[in-house]
Amino acid sequence: MFSHERVIVRRGPESGLPIVVAVHSTARGQAIGGCRLATYPHWQDALADALRLSAAMTDKCALAALPNGGGKTVIALPPAGGTAAEPLGAATSPAAGIDPELRRAALRDAGLTIAELGGVYATGPDVGTGPDDMATIGERTEHVFCRPTENGGSGDSSRATAIGTVAALKAVCAALFGSPDLSGRSFAVLGLGRVGAHVARLLADADARLVVSDLDESKRSVIPGATWTNPADCRRAQVDVLVPAALGGLLTPASVAELRCRAIAGPANNQLDAPSTAARLHERGILWAPDPVVSAGGIIHATGVELRHESEAEALARVETIGDTLTRLLRSAAAEGASPAEMAARSIKI
Numbered sequence: 001m002f003s004h005e006r007v008i009v010r011r012g013p014e015s016g017l018p019i020v021v022a023v024h025s026t027a028r029g030q031a032i033g034g035c036r037l038a039t040y041p042h043w044q045d046a047l048a049d050a051l052r053l054s055a056a057m058t059d060k061c062a063l064a065a066l067p068n069g070g071g072k073t074v075i076a077l078p079p080a081g082g083t084a085a086e087p088l089g090a091a092t093s094p095a096a097g098i099d100p101e102l103r104r105a106a107l108r109d110a111g112l113t114i115a116e117l118g119g120v121y122a123t124g125p126d127v128g129t130g131p132d133d134m135a136t137i138g139e140r141t142e143h144v145f146c147r148p149t150e151n152g153g154s155g156d157s158s159r160a161t162a163i164g165t166v167a168a169l170k171a172v173c174a175a176l177f178g179s180p181d182l183s184g185r186s187f188a189v190l191g192l193g194r195v196g197a198h199v200a201r202l203l204a205d206a207d208a209r210l211v212v213s214d215l216d217e218s219k220r221s222v223i224p225g226a227t228w229t230n231p232a233d234c235r236r237a238q239v240d241v242l243v244p245a246a247l248g249g250l251l252t253p254a255s256v257a258e259l260r261c262r263a264i265a266g267p268a269n270n271q272l273d274a275p276s277t278a279a280r281l282h283e284r285g286i287l288w289a290p291d292p293v294v295s296a297g298g299i300i301h302a303t304g305v306e307l308r309h310e311s312e313a314e315a316l317a318r319v320e321t322i323g324d325t326l327t328r329l330l331r332s333a334a335a336e337g338a339s340p341a342e343m344a345a346r347s348i349k350i
């Protein structure tokens, strides 16, 4: 189903944990894509995730017109109570409560594996990792983005990802209502992690009406004034735009049948369970903004600052162009009677 240039699967020499590094494409330039630290029932599930996520990164870079291809690193934690030697089966969840020394060892193992690729691929943060983890990976390889600014990196990517997501939400409002104004529009933000909480705050600042949710009940009061609900009701909320900001795979034929929003646009990677689900959304008249377009703010910012030596202001101005990219995509899709997903697939040039 996928054709990857390089895939390494190994047991980390320091941590004993399964480490997967997948390089999907370097046709446009160095492959880039974050390092995910998550719990998997079986190491093969981590491999499947890395293959899917790295292919999506190739699309994301191409749609953002970046001179890069896609890659991904996945560190597979065993389920609670398991050991690294046990077979690790399906869903993933972010890392929680991992021993700090094991975490650092696993990150160094990932860095060593990336170093062995000699610059073909560079990593950055993803679900379960952040700038400090990138500094740890940086103990073994220079091919890592988003180390803390004091360590010479561009820092946390989630703010830029959130800014790009809000630029996309304005483009969606312009397509739905003829105006990018967010005030008075309603949004359901599913997932109040590093990106989702930032998006929700920016929306609240713009006087939008908000329904929010997270699996983690402690996030209940993170966005004052927002209506808190459980994740299933958040997904089914009657709002203008659903903003998926948790993990992927949210949009399935069954979940699409239950949706009551007019549009979907959010930073979560790989929102569709299968490409055919985009056609179901289109049939239901729900506008779906492809996540590789919406979620590109972090890599646009990191590569801008670290590779192209742009100032913070220049990099953020480039992140804001996600709104223009999405507007062009939505207009050409409407003109051709195609879904935004079809138009995105047609416009990817690798």
Ligand SMILES: NC(=O)c1ccc[n+]([C@@H]2O[C@H](COP(=O)([O-])OP(=O)(O)OC[C@H]3O[C@@H](n4cnc5c(N)ncnc54)[C@H](O)[C@@H]3O)[C@@H](O)[C@H]2O)c1
Pocket (backbone or CB within 6 Å): 094, 125, 126, 127, 128, 157, 158, 159, 161, 190, 191, 192, 193, 194, 195, 196, 213, 214, 215, 216, 231, 245, 246, 247, 248, 267, 268, 269, 295, 296, 298
């Ligand atoms: N961080 C970035 O810069 C970046 C860039 C591009 C894409 N993304 C994508 O955006 C999404 C969020 O990333 P993040 O960095 O904010 O991750 P995060 O781990 O900080 O936050 C994810 C949040 O989702 C919640 N969550 C998990 N499963 C859930 C469920 N089923 N229902 C409701 N809430 C659930 C978690 O409790 C957590 O609060 C991910 O899909 C990630 O791949 C992130």
